[in-house]
Amino acid sequence: MDLIRITDVQKTYKTGTVALYDVDLTISKGEFVFIIGASGSGKSTLIKMLYREEKPDKGSIMIGGINVAKLKDRKVYILRRKLGVVFQDFKLLPRLTVYENVAFAMEVFGYDKKKIHHRVMEVLELVGLKGKVRQYPNQLSGGEQQRVVIARAIVNNPKLLICDEPTGNLDPDTSMGIMKVLDDINKMGTTIVMTTHNRDIVNTMKKRVVVLNEGKIIQDYERGKYYEVL
Amino acid sequence: MKFFRVIKRYFRDAGKSVIRNFALSLASISCITITLIAVASSIVLSYNVEQMTKHVSSNISIVVFVDSEVDEVQLEQIKNNIQRLDNIDSITFKSKKEYAEETKDLDDRFSLIVDSWTDETNPLLDSYEVKVKDINLIKDTADKIKKIDNVKSVNFGEEYIESLITILGIIEKICIGSVIALILVTAFLIANTIKLAIFSRKNEIEIMRLVGASNMSIKVPFLIEGSFIGFLGSIIPIIVMVYGYNSFYNFLGGKLFSSSLGKLIEPYPFLLWSSGLLLLIGLLVGMFGSYRAVKKYLKI
Numbered sequence: 456m457d458l459i460r461i462t463d464v465q466k467t468y469k470t471g472t473v474a475l476y477d478v479d480l481t482i483s484k485g486e487f488v489f490i491i492g493a494s495g496s497g498k499s500t501l502i503k504m505l506y507r508e509e510k511p512d513k514g515s516i517m518i519g520g521i522n523v524a525k526l527k528d529r530k531v532y533i534l535r536r537k538l539g540v541v542f543q544d545f546k547l548l549p550r551l552t553v554y555e556n557v558a559f560a561m562e563v564f565g566y567d568k569k570k571i572h573h574r575v576m577e578v579l580e581l582v583g584l585k586g587k588v589r590q591y592p593n594q595l596s597g598g599e600q601q602r603v604v605i606a607r608a609i610v611n612n613p614k615l616l617i618c619d620e621p622t623g624n625l626d627p628d629t630s631m632g633i634m635k636v637l638d639d640i641n642k643m644g645t646t647i648v649m650t651t652h653n654r655d656i657v658n659t660m661k662k663r664v665v666v667l668n669e670g671k672i673i674q675d676y677e678r679g680k681y682y683e684v685l
Numbered sequence: 686m687k688f689f690r691v692i693k694r695y696f697r698d699a700g701k702s703v704i705r706n707f708a709l710s711l712a713s714i715s716c717i718t719i720t721l722i723a724v725a726s727s728i729v730l731s732y733n734v735e736q737m738t739k740h741v742s743s744n745i746s747i748v749v750f751v752d753s754e755v756d757e758v759q760l761e762q763i764k765n766n767i768q769r770l771d772n773i774d775s776i777t778f779k780s781k782k783e784y785a786e787e788t789k790d791l792d793d794r795f796s797l798i799v800d801s802w803t804d805e806t807n808p809l810l811d812s813y814e815v816k817v818k819d820i821n822l823i824k825d826t827a828d829k830i831k832k833i834d835n836v837k838s839v840n841f842g843e844e845y846i847e848s849l850i851t852i853l854g855i856i857e858k859i860c861i862g863s864v865i866a867l868i869l870v871t872a873f874l875i876a877n878t879i880k881l882a883i884f885s886r887k888n889e890i891e892i893m894r895l896v897g898a899s900n901m902s903i904k905v906p907f908l909i910e911g912s913f914i915g916f917l918g919s920i921i922p923i924i925v926m927v928y929g930y931n932s933f934y935n936f937l938g939g940k941l942f943s944s945s946l947g948k949l950i951e952p953y954p955f956l957l958w959s960s961g962l963l964l965l966i967g968l969l970v971g972m973f974g975s976y977r978a979v980k981k982y983l984k985i
Binding site for chain 2: 536565
């Protein structure tokens with residue numbers, strides 16, 4: 456069953472740069488998809504459209520029954536509640552502990568403390584940070600910080616996890632650790648769409664690979680490897 | 686329950702933000718305190734002025750003296766002619782005989798003279814005492830009455846009343862003008878405080894948006910924060926007004942001048958509703974200031 460259906464999407468920035476051109480892409484529930492391409496290929500724009508940070512000029516983006524392209528600004532939260540987002544630069548709140556950073560995403564919705572505690576501990580265990588709940592982000596390594604971000608992104612049980620270069624700032628070993636966590640989450644049924652520049656990760660994971668070049672999808676491998684031309 | 690938890694969170698966030706930007710919050714609170722002290726003074730002043738104006742108005746009438754030769758039919762005609770004018774509230778007849786009696790009561794020496802008068806020799810004049818609806822138009826009404834046949838003269842102490850009303854009017858206008866100006870300045874300062882609060886919580890807001898917090902749940906804490914600043918800023922002015930006015934009233938014994946014209950408003954219930962009004966102004970100015978900032982700087 457399709458979770459994401461992108462049809463005929465086009466995006467040109469005000470500067471005149473064409474970011475995406477005639478993009479069609481379908482992603483099924485439970486899939487793990489890498490979106491790869493050189494800098495400026497449009498992968499960041501595409502992924503930003505999935506969580507409605509950008510809007511296409513043309514075409515439609517359906518995610519779990521929501522037409523993201525036509526979603527009004529004040530309704531964006533409806534989409535965001537169905538997905539989690541992980542960034543290269545973490546975006547953690549420095550004044551909150553690991554526990555509080557993750558709990559924050561649940562507190563926004565007014566869950567009771569007991570439920571929050573139970574779920575936060577569950578996801579922190581999943582990402583391997585149960586022993587660091589009281590630490591602050593600046594006391595953690597890059598990989599650990601990214602694990603906190605992943606925990607925060609999945610704490611509300613999203614159907615879709617969007618990862619924008621999550622290993623971009625991490626060394627190869629740490630990156631593989633993060634990929635292991637993401638793979639576990641995917642195995643639990645969460646669909647994952649991830650952009651990356653990391654050749655080793657793509658080659659090791661052997662997942663579906665969508666290749667973008669100059670705003671167009673030029674390849675879509677079912678169990679791909681990093682496209683050697685890039 | 687979930688609803689109350691969310692509301693509790695809104696208030697907690699607002700309180701935290703006031704503390705986090707304490708210096709700026711304090712500046713806003715001080716500004717709103719000063720403004721509201723000015724507002725309180727203006728309320729006290731303008732309400733007392735209004736009371737005095739009303740008092741003056743209700744005691745002012747045009748005395749219309751009629752010619753000495755008029756008969757009863759003509760007297761009635763004059764009354765009808767006056768009644769036909771706009772701005773007439775009431776007309777009371779006062780005969781020359783009543784004047785004579787009043788004069789007698791003034792001093793014993795007058796009574797001998799007045800007693801010697803008969804209806805024919807009484808040199809005083811019959812009159813009508815006319816009360817007007819709008820005191821500002823009293824001169825115009827008096828001029829119109831003067832033109833009626835058989836009216837000898839009209840008297841209403843025009844210079845005294847006109848200047849008094851003008852002065853009271855000016856005082857009231859100055860009060861209202863300065864209060865509006867101060868309120869605008871304060872709203873602007875609060876908007877600035879909230880703007881900085883928004884900037885300092887930029888990351889938090891971004892994450893809230895990402896995890897799917899609704900626009901309302903992001904905006905409401907800032908509105909509460911503004912109202913909270915307004916609330917804190919209104920406490921001192923209320924205390925100053927309640928204690929200040931009570932002491933002022935007691936010190937002067939309830940009168941500004943030793944005449945009935947300068948009678949001050951009794952402290953209660955005046956202070957109760959004006960305290961409520963100050964609190965309301967504080968809350969609204971705070972909310973308005975933060976609403977402006979949220980609308981301008983919180984693009985979501």
